[in-house]
Amino acid sequence: xAISVNGTDIPVPDDPRVSLLDLLRERAHLTGxxxxxxxxxxGACTVLLDGERVxxxxxxxxxxxxxxxxxxxxxxxxxxxxxxxQAFIDHDGFQCGYCTPGQICAAVAMLRxxxxxxxxxxxxxxxxxxxxxxxxxxxxxxxxxCRCGAHNGIVEAILQVAKEQAA
Amino acid sequence: MSRVQNAVIGSVKTVLGWMPxxxxxxxxxxxxxxxxxxxxxxxxxxxxxxxxxxxARFAAEVAMxxxxxxxxxxxxxxxxxIARLDTAAAEAAPGVVLVLTHRNMPRLExxxxxxxxxxxxVGNSALPILxxxxxxxxxxxxxxxxxxxxxxxxHAATLVEIGYEQAPARTRFxxxxxxxxxxxxxxxxxxxxxxxxxxxxLQQAPYSVDNLxxxxxxxxxxxxxxxxxxxxxGDALTLHDATQAIAPTANALAKLFGVRREGVRxxxxxxxGGFGGKAFWDHQVVAIAAARIAARPVRLMLSxxxxxxxxxxxxxxxxxxxxAADAAGKFTAVVHTxxxxxxxxxxxxxxxxxxxxxxxxxxxYQFGQRHLDLDVVPNTYMRGPGESVGxxxxxxxxxELAHQMGIDPIELRRRNEPETHPLSGTAFSQRGVLEAYxxxxxxxxxxxxxxxxxxxxxxxxxxxxxxxxxSFPYVRMPAGAVRIHLTQGGQATVSCSAQDMGMGTSTVQxxxxxxxxxxxxxxxxxxxxxxxxxxxxxxxxSAQTVSIAAAIAAAADKLTGELLRMAGNASPVAGLxxxxxxxxxxxxxxxxxxxxxxxxxxxxxxxxRETVTVTxxxxxxxxxxxxxxxxxxxxxxxxxxxxxxxxxxxxxxxxSFDCGTILNPKTAASQFRGGMxxxxxxxxxxxxxxxxxxGRIMNASLADYHIPAHLDVPxxxxxxxxxxxxxxxxxxxxxxxxxxxxxxxxxxxxxxxATGKRVRDLPLTLDKLL
Numbered sequence: 020x021a022i023s024v025n026g027t028d029i030p031v032p033d034d035p036r037v038s039l040l041d042l043l044r045e046r047a048h049l050t051g052x053x054x055x056x057x058x059x060x061x062g063a064c065t066v067l068l069d070g071e072r073v074x075x076x077x078x079x080x081x082x083x084x085x086x087x088x089x090x091x092x093x094x095x096x097x098x099x100x101x102x103x104x105q106a107f108i109d110h111d112g113f114q115c116g117y118c119t120p121g122q123i124c125a126a127v128a129m130l131r132x133x134x135x136x137x138x139x140x141x142x143x144x145x146x147x148x149x150x151x152x153x154x155x156x157x158x159x160x161x162x163x164x165c166r167c168g169a170h171n172g173i174v175e176a177i178l179q180v181a182k183e184q185a186a
Numbered sequence: 187m188s189r190v191q192n193a194v195i196g197s198v199k200t201v202l203g204w205m206p207x208x209x210x211x212x213x214x215x216x217x218x219x220x221x222x223x224x225x226x227x228x229x230x231x232x233x234x235x236x237x238x239x240x241x242a243r244f245a246a247e248v249a250m251x252x253x254x255x256x257x258x259x260x261x262x263x264x265x266x267x268i269a270r271l272d273t274a275a276a277e278a279a280p281g282v283v284l285v286l287t288h289r290n291m292p293r294l295e296x297x298x299x300x301x302x303x304x305x306x307x308v309g310n311s312a313l314p315i316l317x318x319x320x321x322x323x324x325x326x327x328x329x330x331x332x333x334x335x336x337x338x339x340x341h342a343a344t345l346v347e348i349g350y351e352q353a354p355a356r357t358r359f360x361x362x363x364x365x366x367x368x369x370x371x372x373x374x375x376x377x378x379x380x381x382x383x384x385x386x387x388l389q390q391a392p393y394s395v396d397n398l399x400x401x402x403x404x405x406x407x408x409x410x411x412x413x414x415x416x417x418x419x420g421d422a423l424t425l426h427d428a429t430q431a432i433a434p435t436a437n438a439l440a441k442l443f444g445v446r447r448e449g450v451r452x453x454x455x456x457x458x459g460g461f462g463g464k465a466f467w468d469h470q471v472v473a474i475a476a477a478r479i480a481a482r483p484v485r486l487m488l489s490x491x492x493x494x495x496x497x498x499x500x501x502x503x504x505x506x507x508x509x510a511a512d513a514a515g516k517f518t519a520v521v522h523t524x525x526x527x528x529x530x531x532x533x534x535x536x537x538x539x540x541x542x543x544x545x546x547x548x549x550x551y552q553f554g555q556r557h558l559d560l561d562v563v564p565n566t567y568m569r570g571p572g573e574s575v576g577x578x579x580x581x582x583x584x585x586e587l588a589h590q591m592g593i594d595p596i597e598l599r600r601r602n603e604p605e606t607h608p609l610s611g612t613a614f615s616q617r618g619v620l621e622a623y624x625x626x627x628x629x630x631x632x633x634x635x636x637x638x639x640x641x642x643x644x645x646x647x648x649x650x651x652x653x654x655x656x657s658f659p660y661v662r663m664p665a666g667a668v669r670i671h672l673t674q675g676g677q678a679t680v681s682c683s684a685q686d687m688g689m690g691t692s693t694v695q696x697x698x699x700x701x702x703x704x705x706x707x708x709x710x711x712x713x714x715x716x717x718x719x720x721x722x723x724x725x726x727x728s729a730q731t732v733s734i735a736a737a738i739a740a741a742a743d744k745l746t747g748e749l750l751r752m753a754g755n756a757s758p759v760a761g762l763x764x765x766x767x768x769x770x771x772x773x774x775x776x777x778x779x780x781x782x783x784x785x786x787x788x789x790x791x792x793x794x795r796e797t798v799t800v801t802x803x804x805x806x807x808x809x810x811x812x813x814x815x816x817x818x819x820x821x822x823x824x825x826x827x828x829x830x831x832x833x834x835x836x837x838x839x840x841x842s843f844d845c846g847t848i849l850n851p852k853t854a855a856s857q858f859r860g861g862m863x864x865x866x867x868x869x870x871x872x873x874x875x876x877x878x879x880x881g882r883i884m885n886a887s888l889a890d891y892h893i894p895a896h897l898d899v900p901x902x903x904x905x906x907x908x909x910x911x912x913x914x915x916x917x918x919x920x921x922x923x924x925x926x927x928x929x930x931x932x933x934x935x936x937x938x939x940a941t942g943k944r945v946r947d948l949p950l951t952l953d954k955l956l
Contacts (some may be wrong), residue, residue: 041467045336050247051240053458056490058431060888062629063409104238111856115688116237117410117458123238151881153901159893164888166409166459167688168860170899177302 024049031084035074039083040064040075043090053074053090055164062163065121066090072128093121094127102183103127106176114167122163125171126177129159130184151181168178205638216419216739216948217768219847219910219917223696226705228357228852232693232712242456246429247412250483253415256473257436258342258488259329260495261321263350264357264881265561268319268328270349276331279345281338284480286330290476291316297438298467299533304663304719305436308466311532311564315468316475319348322531323493323561324881328800330472332480339633343570345853355561357881359502359527362558366525372555372572375652379543379609382550384508391510392453393504394519395586399507399579400947403874403883404500405493406568407893408687410458412493414473417483422449427470430460432683433656436717438466439474460687461864462567462726468495483644499874501527501536501565507583515593515601515814517548520608522580528557533563541657542926544816546579547604561881567726570926573658578868578948581931583655586944589639593933595653596623596632596820600640607814608869615813616914618844619655623820624909626653626842629820630904639942647826649837652935660732660815660911660919663723668737670703670745672867674790676772677709680741684714686720689922690853690861691734697850697928698735698916702742704769720801728920731849735915736804742769744800749774749786752793758782809913817845817924821862824938832868832952834937839929840903846911846919854921858904861925867894868926869933873949 021028023044029047040057043049043066050054055063057076064075067089070118097119103123106112113119133139133149139156156177157170165173218225236242260953273285294317297309313322319887321328329346333339356362369377388394390783423445429435431451440447471486477484505524511517522542530537539553568574588595603620627633635651636642643648656820678944680699686689692712701709713719723733746764753759759767759774767774774789776782790798808817824838841862848854871892875884885891902925910917930948937955938944945954 034335034337036561037335041336048249049240050243051550053240053244053409054246054411054487056411056888057890058490058887060411060490080530084565091238095239100235100238103237107238108234111230111852113234114235114690114853114860115241115408115410115457115686115687116233116858117244117456119237120240137396157896157899160715161897164409164893164895166407166461166864166893167856168894168899169856169865170894170896171859171901172856 020084023087024078025090032080035079035081037078037080038076039078042080043075049090049092053117053120055118061119062105062125065125065163067124067128070128072125091124094123102180106179110172110176110179111169112176113169118163118165122165122173125160125163130177130181133159137159151178153178176177195501199554203545205389207536212452215912216917218637218701218916219395220651221701223701225701225849225916227697227850229693229850231690231853232696235760236333240686241502244410244456244458245415245426245454246485246487249424250415250611252415253483254334254486255339256484256486257331257339258327258469259301259343259346260492261324261328262328263321263352264324265354266321268321268351269347269351269584270345275345275347276342279338279342281334282342283334283482284332284476285346285477285722286326286472286476288316288318293317294442294471297442305434306441308431308434308438310467310533310566312931315471322603323563327468327562328471330476332476343362344946354432355881355884357560358878359558362560365523366556366558367408368554368556370538372535376538376656380552381609384519384521384550384552388510388552392513393587393591394508394510395590395947396508397583399582401503401578402948403876404568404868406461406463406499406889407875407888407891408459408463409463411488411490412464412467412469412497413487414470415485416474416477417455418478419903421445424472425452425470425474427452427454428457428464429454430464430685430687430726431455431466432685432715432717434499434724435466440473442475450717453715454685456468457685457687460725461569462571487664491886492890494856494891496563496882498564498566499533500568502537503538504578505538505576507579509583511587511588511591515591515598517602518547520546521550521552523554525556527562527565529559529562532566532923534565534567534571535583536565537572538579541576542572542580543609544607544814545655545657546602547608557744557768562877569861569924570658574868576932577654577656577927581928582934582946585652585935585938589691589954599655602700612814615809616814616846616909616911617818617908618907619818619820622818622844624839625905625907626820626822629903630840632822635939639939646828646830648829648940649824649826650938650940651824652823652932652939653820654928654935656819656924657816658728658822658920658924658927660817660914661729661812662810663729663733664807665925666723666733666737667720667801668741668743669720669732669799669802671797671799672745673797674733675788676786678703678705679711679713680738681713681719682722682734682737683717683719684722684730688727688849689857691730691735694731695734695738701739701914704771704773706776718900726842728922728924732918733804733916734904737802739915739921741800741802741857742806744802746774746800747796748800749789752795753784753789754792757784757789767939796868805906813913814950815911815913815919817919819843819924819928821928823932825933825940825956827937832955834950834955836866837932838902839866839900841925843906843924844909845906845921845924846882846914847917848906848908849916849918854902858925859902861923862929863894863899865926865929866898868948869930870949882902
């Protein structure tokens, strides 16, 4: 019984009430994953579970048993920043920095979804290849709230990363 | 605030009026104004790498040995008393360490409520905290449950049995009007002001508008929940807090718990959004008390529901704005009065009429605010307190009058632009709002606006444009110190207990210190977020940047004097005084004869010193009294409204700001945008839904209180005049609050232009447009 968090196995907690969020923050001391509401409304606790974005506050730790979790701490390559992290700095895609890890994790997974052809509410051609546009990003990132108002910078940062990936 | 205060401030202003300007700080413009250096450069946030990697450590993220976790129980009734309380089952539950109620809470005094002149007064509420069985508002904390894990604490909290005896509560806005209070002053301004006979002018004028505007309660909704991690070691207290008021919190806690101030340490290096909401509330006190009784470290993070119900937000208002104009479009009456909720135990008067007093020239004026006393969580300051909602009313009214007169709304504002402060006649330090309008109109394409409402339609969408003025007064806090520690190697550490909720405090002050000390940015370390550092005032009123800047300037002057003293008689700068040199390139350089110079390194070496340290306090902020000083903006909006559903979408938003020197264009643009986006939320979706029958907030969650999400936010353009204010440190004025002001009015005015429908009740939800 173990959960692989950023490549390191950590034991599944005895108490089945423990959320993946609390496991990460309080037991693994990986506090980069944030808590903004504990009820799935804000997206601050977004992490990648087997590469897909999930709200760790609504995920029980036991549900992650045997699976792989990537948090903001595990996104970069050692000391180097992940391109999305660098793009957020370049475009000032944050102020207080609290929703930021969730935004970045969501952004990384969201681009994969979009590029993998998963349509959204604003996708015109449901069968087509996903096209990265500001409108698509806004729709797909709307589950990650930001109160400082860094929305424009976040969208620009994601567009930059998408452009770099395409190049 | 009292009549005595009105008299004192009035006489200080009178005396200052007699004094020559050069006697006052700011009388001689800051020599850094206009100098090209680090200030004004697009620096990325210095704490960016920490934040994007999740390494920035927030209050609830500090690990401690033996930590236990707390949950609060909040009152589900509004007024009454706890008649029955049984904690036995909770105390017997697995892992429970302590159940804290009014029965076993230590007896504590009331925390002095916040004030800008008293660094020990920080409370948001004048109510006792867990001191008796009385319930005074819905959401009041009535118990804390402490356990080994959060899950155990949360479960045990459900086992506390509480019976209530309910009493009648005051919860209805309309009913409370009969007993409205009329305070003598609003913050530092006299409340009721009448000049001339405004009612008569309203009756006689060829053009007039006279309407009521309503704004609901708003929630700060910072994404980080209020949280503390706290521990006692004997009589020494450590509090990791999410706070905008570090030094005042430490001062207040020492007094409250009867321990030495030196033994209290409050740390808050990062705050996950504040907007006025992260100051001193009940949760810090109950957590600290629990930690003392349990003799264990305690972590308490409020639930989102608790944040909504026990941390006050912006209060609801009902405002009357009446304007009259003569045939030439000159105002003959400006009236702004109204009601807002402010319980006697709250601190924020929601000063919605203050901005209007400095806005327009008129023949007559009438201003005054009345407070309603309800049994609710104490309201408090929230971004753009007063002006945010006040500008909605006033700037909607200006638009209504312009429409009635058939004049362009910018032109109507231009015709009534005051040359000096409309009421006091005080000179403006600098005022470029008309220039902001000119720049904004050109950039936005205002000339494309159709003056006739409801005439632009594409498919189901009606499109319109609107504009409005935003403003917020300049504030510099009357306290605050900074320490500068300079090494022989030319590294400087600048320290004070400043706060950063995302404004970029450390980045901008590092840029400033580099220029002030004549050192490269890399040589500067800015320390903050710790009450052991020299005390900075609280971060509020858009005042922190200039307050700290003034303290850094004072400390740099002192450092200069110290270096000149150490330089000795053989130095090329011997005999010069602090005012006769400037610091540049790691040297003291004579202003008169730049060939006379001596380096920090040489001076310290000769003196046999590795380092030099100075601490100094900022000068008193007398420029605020001598001059009328405001940050201002011209906001432009293009909105479309569905003729089928009434849905409003803001398609374009532009802010043109006049806020003095912009210290860091990158972070400043973000802060302006952030304010404007909060204004967008205020205009379209944000509303604390209050059940007047029960006194309970109905939408205490981020699922039900709707802040703008990505899809709601268009690309927002931000420009500025950049004209330095000759009376302020660095020529800067505040930029944190002004962004939200004017935005709701600009949007409402655009909606009117699109549809011909005037909505005077925020938010502009679709039901009001069908």
